[in-house]
Amino acid sequence: MAEGTRKCRAVIVDDEELARRVLRELLRAHNEVEVVAECPNGFEAVKVVAELKPDLLFLDVQMPKLDGFEVLELIAEGPAVIFVTAYDQYALRAFEAHAVDYLLKPFGADRLKVALERTKERLGGKLPPPAELAAAARPPAQYLERIVVKDGSRVHIIPVAKLDYAEAQDDYVALAVEGKKHLKQQTLSNLEKGLDPERFLRIHRSYIVNLDRLGKVEPYGKDTHVVVLTTGAQLPVSRSGYARLREILES
Amino acid sequence: MHPVLLNFRRLSLYLLGWAFLAVLVADQLATSGDLGWAVGAALAVPLCLGYAFVCLSSWYVCRLTPLRLRTVQSVLTVHLVASVVASFLWILIARAMVVALAGLKLFGGSREHLARATGLLFGLGVVFYLLTVAMHYVLLASEASRQAEEREAQARILAREAELRALKAQVNPHFLFNSLHSISALTSVDPSQAREMCIQLGDFLRRTLGLGEKSMVPLREELALVESYLRVEQARFGPRLKFEESFDPGALDAAVPPLLLQPLVENAIVHGISNLPEGGWIRLVARHERDELALVVENKMDIETPSPRRNGVGLKNVRQRLEACFGGRARISAGRDGDCFRVSLTLPLERKAGEP
Numbered sequence: 215m216a217e218g219t220r221k222c223r224a225v226i227v228d229d230e231e232l233a234r235r236v237l238r239e240l241l242r243a244h245n246e247v248e249v250v251a252e253c254p255n256g257f258e259a260v261k262v263v264a265e266l267k268p269d270l271l272f273l274d275v276q277m278p279k280l281d282g283f284e285v286l287e288l289i290a291e292g293p294a295v296i297f298v299t300a301y302d303q304y305a306l307r308a309f310e311a312h313a314v315d316y317l318l319k320p321f322g323a324d325r326l327k328v329a330l331e332r333t334k335e336r337l338g339g340k341l342p343p344p345a346e347l348a349a350a351a352r353p354p355a356q357y358l359e360r361i362v363v364k365d366g367s368r369v370h371i372i373p374v375a376k377l378d379y380a381e382a383q384d385d386y387v388a389l390a391v392e393g394k395k396h397l398k399q400q401t402l403s404n405l406e407k408g409l410d411p412e413r414f415l416r417i418h419r420s421y422i423v424n425l426d427r428l429g430k431v432e433p434y435g436k437d438t439h440v441v442v443l444t445t446g447a448q449l450p451v452s453r454s455g456y457a458r459l460r461e462i463l464e465s
Numbered sequence: 466m467h468p469v470l471l472n473f474r475r476l477s478l479y480l481l482g483w484a485f486l487a488v489l490v491a492d493q494l495a496t497s498g499d500l501g502w503a504v505g506a507a508l509a510v511p512l513c514l515g516y517a518f519v520c521l522s523s524w525y526v527c528r529l530t531p532l533r534l535r536t537v538q539s540v541l542t543v544h545l546v547a548s549v550v551a552s553f554l555w556i557l558i559a560r561a562m563v564v565a566l567a568g569l570k571l572f573g574g575s576r577e578h579l580a581r582a583t584g585l586l587f588g589l590g591v592v593f594y595l596l597t598v599a600m601h602y603v604l605l606a607s608e609a610s611r612q613a614e615e616r617e618a619q620a621r622i623l624a625r626e627a628e629l630r631a632l633k634a635q636v637n638p639h640f641l642f643n644s645l646h647s648i649s650a651l652t653s654v655d656p657s658q659a660r661e662m663c664i665q666l667g668d669f670l671r672r673t674l675g676l677g678e679k680s681m682v683p684l685r686e687e688l689a690l691v692e693s694y695l696r697v698e699q700a701r702f703g704p705r706l707k708f709e710e711s712f713d714p715g716a717l718d719a720a721v722p723p724l725l726l727q728p729l730v731e732n733a734i735v736h737g738i739s740n741l742p743e744g745g746w747i748r749l750v751a752r753h754e755r756d757e758l759a760l761v762v763e764n765k766m767d768i769e770t771p772s773p774r775r776n777g778v779g780l781k782n783v784r785q786r787l788e789a790c791f792g793g794r795a796r797i798s799a800g801r802d803g804d805c806f807r808v809s810l811t812l813p814l815e816r817k818a819g820e821p
Contacts, residue, residue, distance in 0.1 A: 319646035
């Protein structure tokens with residue numbers, strides 16, 4: 215750090231020790247890059263990125279608890295990201311489509327050099343919206359099993375079965391879970407895309423409801439309705455939402 | 466649809482049989498009817514030819530009266546009634562023929578002669594009809610056994626296809642690439658372990674390659690395959706992966722379909738251990754209980770992970786292959802119990818493994 219030019223500060227995130235070691239070793243040949251931390255899982259990665267504010271993140275896709283895409287969702291703006299994966303045809307397609315750099319295991323010094331050069335060119339450029347990237351990387355007909363939310367420095371993992379409903383609030387969605395509300399920076403439409411349409415329904419411009427929580431549907435005013443959830447919460451239903459709801463209830 | 470009419474060879478044989486019967490009838494008419502040979506034959510040949518086709522109708526009666534589903538009495542009653550009707554018809558045709566031919570000099574007086582032979586002719590008609598009934602039952606039985614054979618062959622093809630699919634899915638590219646990456650890491654820090662891992666990986670791949678031709682392997686071979694797989698994964702996961710096994714020595718010779726346990730152990734790694742930052746265990750148990758082999762694969766899993774994938778490909782594959790190999794005699798169950806995911810298999814204990 216004593217040199218005149220500022221070094222690129224990098225963090226390596228991978229659950230396999232040997233995989234982290236290979237990257238660290240290969241990066242030794244690049245003086246301009248300094249590895250400031252290594253994380254064995256996604257939780258650490260989110261914490262370390264918030265604390266150290268690195269310039270570059272090597273992010274493994276398959277990790278326990280939080281996968282690479284979920285980490286990306288939680289760190290929002292910040293470091294340039296190079297994804298690392300062994301084999302995942304959907305993820306690769308998503309990377310190509312969004313011009314995100316990636317390394318395929320096993321990789322060597324040459325490929326790493328190319329990725330670093332590309333990243334340097336793009337440094338300061340914007341990353342694609344993480345939710346979009348994650349949605350593109352998901353195999354077809356596979357829906358979210360869980361939603362990750364950051365609350366200060368804590369990360370909550372919410373299994374979708376526990377979600378009662380989601381409500382749009384400006385740039386955020388409020389996720390109602392077990393009587394509490396978690397705020398997440400995401401659009402409601404984006405969340406809707408990830409949810410299984412057989413389990414969740416958009417009943418209103420601002421509401422998605424978990425169909426398992428449906429108590430009853432009652433008329434409200436002239437031609438609007440409300441749903442009463444088994445938890446007692448009441449949500450407005452728009453006219454088109456009511457049509458969709460009837461379609462599901464009658465089938 | 467008729468098995469005799471549709472097949473030229475069968476029809477020729479059938480009519481040849483009737484030719485002999487026609488000789489018999491001609492002889493009877495000539496002697497008992499006192500008609501003389503020429504007239505007897507002139508009547509018997511067309512009569513028998515016509516009756517041959519009348520009797521073919523018993524095929525439909527036989528098909529509607531399957532031997533296995535009816536009592537002996539009802540089968541006998543049906544065919545006796547039908548034979549009496551057919552024979553009666555035959556007599557009427559014979560009478561009509563004689564009446565029609567009465568004008569010809571040769572057939573003069575044959576009407577009276579025939580009347581004397583009616584009883585005999587009727588009896589023959591019944592017997593002939595019953596003979597064709599017997600023939601039709603033989604044809605039905607051979608048709609049924611041919612269909613059963615076809616079904617069995619079809620089932621064998623399906624089983625082989627399932628096996629091929631399973632084998633292709635075996636060497637998961639993820640596993641292969643990750644292992645190569647680990648080896649690449651080890652080459653500089655621990656060359657001797659890198660070599661060891663290459664050997665383990667080679668060992669595992671070789672074991673999977675030979676399995677395609679075998680329908681059954683001894684359990685000890687399958688376990689050796691699983692162990693070589695786990696040794697490779699051990700290098701990747703290090704202390705995060707703990708492995709325990711417990712076997713009845715007597716169970717090791719039992720015959721099992723190849724690659725029965727490996728997909729389950731792979732599932733335990735992919736859905737269990739790799740989701741646990743602090744790692745976990747995999748336990749393998751093989752017991753033999755009288756005439757059954759009980760196998761259990763269990764692993765620690767993350768409690769917070771939403772219920773395991775509904776459509777686990779590995780599990781579905783194992784289920785299908787057990788079905789193909791043992792039919793209803795094998796059982797499989799899978800489920801979670803707290804932080805433990807367990808798959809239990811029970812198969813009939815067979816010991817003919819060893820040969821391909």
